[in-house]
Amino acid sequence: MGFTAFTVVASDPLLCNEIFFILLCRVMTATCTLFLVKGQPRMGQTIAEKIFSNSAGRVVTAGEFVEAAIDVAMIHDITGPLAVKTLYEITDRVWDRTKVIMLFDHQVPADSIDAAVNHIELRKFAKREGILNYDVQEGVCHQVMVEKGHVLPRELVIGADSHTCTYGAVGAFATGVGSTDMGAALASGKLWFKVPDTIAFDIDGKLGRRVYAKDMILTIIGDVGVNGATYKACEFGGETVAHMDIPSRMTLCNMTIEMGGKTGIVAPDKATAAFLEERSVDGDFTLNSDEDATKVLRRYNASEMVPTVAKPHQVDNVVPVTDVEGYHIDQVFIGSCTNGRYEDLKAAAELLEGETVARGVRMIVIPASRTEYQRALKTGLIDIFTESGALVEAPCCGPCMGGSFGILGPGEVGLSTSNRNFVGRQGSPMAAVYLCSPATAAASAVDGVIADPRTH
Amino acid sequence: MARSKAHIAGRVWKFEDNVDTDAIIPGKYLVLNSSKDLAKHAFENVRPNFASQVIKGDVVVGGENFGCGSSREHAPLALKDNVGVVLARSFARIFFRNAIDIGLPVVECDTTEIEDGDIVYVDLERGNIHNKTQNKEIPITPFPPFIKNIIDAGGLVQYIKNAAQLESREPRELEMD
Numbered sequence: 001m002g003f004t005a006f007t008v009v010a011s012d013p014l015l016c017n018e019i020f021f022i023l024l025c026r027v028m029t030a031t032c033t034l035f036l037v038k039g040q041p042r043m044g045q046t047i048a049e050k051i052f053s054n055s056a057g058r059v060v061t062a063g064e065f066v067e068a069a070i071d072v073a074m075i076h077d078i079t080g081p082l083a084v085k086t087l088y089e090i091t092d093r094v095w096d097r098t099k100v101i102m103l104f105d106h107q108v109p110a111d112s113i114d115a116a117v118n119h120i121e122l123r124k125f126a127k128r129e130g131i132l133n134y135d136v137q138e139g140v141c142h143q144v145m146v147e148k149g150h151v152l153p154r155e156l157v158i159g160a161d162s163h164t165c166t167y168g169a170v171g172a173f174a175t176g177v178g179s180t181d182m183g184a185a186l187a188s189g190k191l192w193f194k195v196p197d198t199i200a201f202d203i204d205g206k207l208g209r210r211v212y213a214k215d216m217i218l219t220i221i222g223d224v225g226v227n228g229a230t231y232k233a234c235e236f237g238g239e240t241v242a243h244m245d246i247p248s249r250m251t252l253c254n255m256t257i258e259m260g261g262k263t264g265i266v267a268p269d270k271a272t273a274a275f276l277e278e279r280s281v282d283g284d285f286t287l288n289s290d291e292d293a294t295k296v297l298r299r300y301n302a303s304e305m306v307p308t309v310a311k312p313h314q315v316d317n318v319v320p321v322t323d324v325e326g327y328h329i330d331q332v333f334i335g336s337c338t339n340g341r342y343e344d345l346k347a348a349a350e351l352l353e354g355e356t357v358a359r360g361v362r363m364i365v366i367p368a369s370r371t372e373y374q375r376a377l378k379t380g381l382i383d384i385f386t387e388s389g390a391l392v393e394a395p396c397c398g399p400c401m402g403g404s405f406g407i408l409g410p411g412e413v414g415l416s417t418s419n420r421n422f423v424g425r426q427g428s429p430m431a432a433v434y435l436c437s438p439a440t441a442a443a444s445a446v447d448g449v450i451a452d453p454r455t456h
Numbered sequence: 457m458a459r460s461k462a463h464i465a466g467r468v469w470k471f472e473d474n475v476d477t478d479a480i481i482p483g484k485y486l487v488l489n490s491s492k493d494l495a496k497h498a499f500e501n502v503r504p505n506f507a508s509q510v511i512k513g514d515v516v517v518g519g520e521n522f523g524c525g526s527s528r529e530h531a532p533l534a535l536k537d538n539v540g541v542v543l544a545r546s547f548a549r550i551f552f553r554n555a556i557d558i559g560l561p562v563v564e565c566d567t568t569e570i571e572d573g574d575i576v577y578v579d580l581e582r583g584n585i586h587n588k589t590q591n592k593e594i595p596i597t598p599f600p601p602f603i604k605n606i607i608d609a610g611g612l613v614q615y616i617k618n619a620a621q622l623e624s625r626e627p628r629e630l631e632m633d
Binding site: 065078079081082085086089090106107112114115118160161162164176177178179180181183184187188192194226227230231257260262314401402403420422423424425429 | 474476478479482483484485486487488489501502520521524525526527528529530532533546548549550553554557558600602603606611612613616617619
C-alpha cells in the first residue's frame, strides 16, 4: 500500500521526501518486530496460551488479562434466561447468530410451570435472533455440542454451564461462565479472561480391568483437592490419554471444574481427527504445548488406579471402592454429561446383562443424547437395562442437578455416575450422594449395595 | 463506587471452606430469575434460618474456595439484595466473576479468626476491615486493576456499555429465517 502511494505522488519532491521518510520508518519498525519475534528468545507456550494468543490477536502469557474473541457460545434452559436479559440490557441483538447454540436439558421435558415459561421465553429469543435451538430434542448440552461437531480444536468456547470444560476433549479451550458474562459475550462476541497457568497431568500405564476414565479423574481430584486447580488450565497427556477414545477424554475434562480448573484440555491427535472426520470436519488441528512452556507437572500411573468412589459431600473425598463395599444404597443413577455416553452405557450393560436390579434399589438410566440413546437402542443395551428393572428416561440431565426428577428423599443414599455430591445436590439436604463409574454403579445395582465391579 | 457500597457494616454469617453453589442456592430454585425470589432460599439447605434472619448489609464469611461448583449466577444473585460483602480466603473462579459482574462485592482476605456473629466494618475504598467485636484490623487483598475497572463501572453490563464500539453499531436488520 505504501508503494502505491509513493508511485502516485512521486512527482511532488517535497511530499516525496515525507513519504520516503514514512516508508523508512515502516521498514525499520517491521525489521524491529521481526527481530523481536525471531531474534529474542521467548519461552514456549502452553496450549492455553496459544489459544488465547490467537483469540486476543497478540502473543499473551499466563497471568495477563485479555479481551478475547469467542468462537462458539452455548446456553441452556437454566442459565439462558438471565443471559438473554443481560444481552438486551447491553444491545438489541446477538453479535453473530451462527455462533450461538441453545438447547434445553436441565428441566426436560418441562417439569414445572416456571420451567415451561423459561422454555417459552428462550424459544422466542432463538426465533427472534435466528440462532440454532435444539430445544428438548437432542440431550445434554455438553454431549450435544461435541457430538454434533460444534466444537473444534484451537477454538475458544464458552458455555453458561460449569461443565463446559468438557469440550477440551477435542482440543478446544472451553470454559463455563455465568449469565452476565454470557450476556456480554452474546452482545459483543468478546469476553475478558485471565490467561491461566497450566497444570500438566502426565498419565502413563494401562488402566486395569473395569477401571475407567471416571476412576482416573476421581483419583486425580482426590489427589489435587477441590480447589487444587483453581484458575488453572488442566492439560491431560501421556501414553494413557493418547490411547483414550474421545468419550473417555470427555469424562476426564468434564470433571476438571471439580478441582477448580478453568478448563480441561487434551492436545488434538489422530483420535481427535478421526472423531471430527466422522462429523465431516477436517483440517490440520496440530496443537501442543511447547517443550519449554511453563507448566506444573503432575505424573500418575494408570496401572495403579482402581475403581474409585467419591463419598459425600465433597468430590475430593475419594476412596477405593473396596473401602465402601457393602454400603447401603437406595438409588443408582447412570447418565449425565460425565458418564451418559454409549461407551458408559455399554460398560454398565455388560454387568447388568442377565441380572436384575436388587430389590429395594431403584435404578435410573439416562443416555446423554438422542444419538447415544439410539445407539444403545439399536445395539440392545436399552433391552438389557429394561429387562434388569432399570428405568430408562429420555436424554436430559435427570437427577444430577436435583431440580427435576429422580430426587432423593431425607436419609436416602444415591450412587451416581454424575459429577457432584454436594449437600442437597440430588434432592434432600438429608440425603447422601456417592460418585462412581458406570461399571461400579451397575455392579452395585445388582448387589443392592456398593460393589466392586472387578468381582463381577 | 457509591459510598453505600464502599462502606459496609454488618453481622457476620460464618461458613466453612468449600461453600458450594448448591449450598448457596439449591438447584430446584434455578427456575427463579430475580434476586428477590432467590434471596428467600439463600443457604436454605445449610443455614435454614439465614434467609429469614439476614439483615441488609450483613457479611457472609467463608474460608477457601467459596462458591465452588456450578456456574449459576443465581448464587451471587441470591445474596445480592441482603449481603453487603462476601469475605473469603479464596473464591472459586466462576462465582468470583459472577459476583463482580453483577456488583456483589467479594473480597479476599484472611478470614480465619472472624467468628460467626461478629460485627465487622468493611471499607472497600481504603481496603480495610475492622472487626468491631474482636477489635482487630484485617487487610484486604487489592483487586487487579483490570477487575477494579469493572467494579468502578458498576458491573460488567455498564463496563461494556461504556465501550464505544457497541454504540456506533448500525441499526438492527429485521431479517429472519
